[in-house]
Amino acid sequence: MNAKEYYRTGKRSKWKNTGMRRYLIKEIIRxxxxxxxxxxxxxGRGETLVILKSLGYHVRGIEINPMEVQYTTKYHLGVDVGDEEYLLNYPDNSVDITFTVGVLDHIREDFDFTIRQFKRITKKTIFCLETNDVPSEYYYPHNYESFGFVKVRDFMATGTGDGCMYTLWRLDC
Ligand SMILES: C[S@@+](CC[C@H](N)C(=O)[O-])C[C@H]1O[C@@H](n2cnc3c(N)ncnc32)[C@H](O)[C@@H]1O
Known part of the structure; x- marks a missing residue:
């Protein structure tokens, strides 16, 4: 089984109220x-999107795991089931901010394609909150700087169950 098959099978994320979200949300607001x-x-379950929606942003999302998408429906977050290929459905410059939280570390050979699609659909800024640690299977490190990302900050994650160091990356389009 590869990483995509693993996530498609409906495995739920073990993340429980990780405080990492606040670093990203504060960065967007500030x-x-x-x-x-x-x-x-x-x-995932749309935990970051729920907060951003409550702050007045128009939100959208893509998630490969249909069970997680089903969970988000009660919050009306505009989440579609899909993977990076689904990004092709988004027109050029159709969103102001694109962000990820703990996702690109599970993408291997399609990483370049995914970042190219982010750059195509994003008008203003891309944030990636990701780890380059490899605590177990289906974690893949990437060279964010080579794609033009600038490091905002590093921190130890809590509530993710993986004990990894995470980095918030930013790229202004
Ligand atoms: C660690 S969880 C983080 C979920 C969410 N970003 C959050 O902050 O709670 C990783 C998520 O990435 C999703 N995922 C993994 N590979 C994916 C892919 N190729 N396309 C879309 N989603 C993917 C998984 O199904 C899972 O929900």
């Missing part, structure tokens, strides 16, 4: 990005 639409790739 920044000078005049954003209306924010898009999360691999949004």
């Amino acid at each position: 920044s000078d990005i005049d954003a209306d639409t924010v898009f999360e790739f691999g949004c």
Whole structure:
């Protein structure tokens, strides 16, 4: 089984109220990005999107695991079932901010394609909150700087169950 098959089978994320989200949310709010639409790739149960929606952002998401998408329906977050190929359905410059939280570390050979699609669909800024640690199977490190990302900060994650160091990356389009 590869990583995609693993996540498609409906395995639920073990993350429980991770405080990591606040670093990303504070960065979006504090920044000078005049954003209306924010898009999360691999949004899981939509925990970050729920907060951003409550702050007034128009939110959208893609998630490979249909069970997680089903869970988000009660929050009306505009989440579709799909993987990186589904990004092709998004028009150029159709979202202001694209972000990920703990997803790109599970993508291997399609990483370049995924980042290229993020750059195509995003008008303003891309944030990736990801780890380059490899605590177990289906974790793949990537060179974010080579794609133009700038490090915002590193921190030890809590509530993720993986004990990894995570980095918040930012790329202004
Ligand atoms: C660690 S969880 C994080 C979920 C969410 N971002 C959050 O902050 O709670 C990783 C998520 O990425 C999703 N995922 C993994 N590979 C994916 C892919 N190729 N396309 C879309 N989603 C994917 C998994 O199904 C899972 O929900």
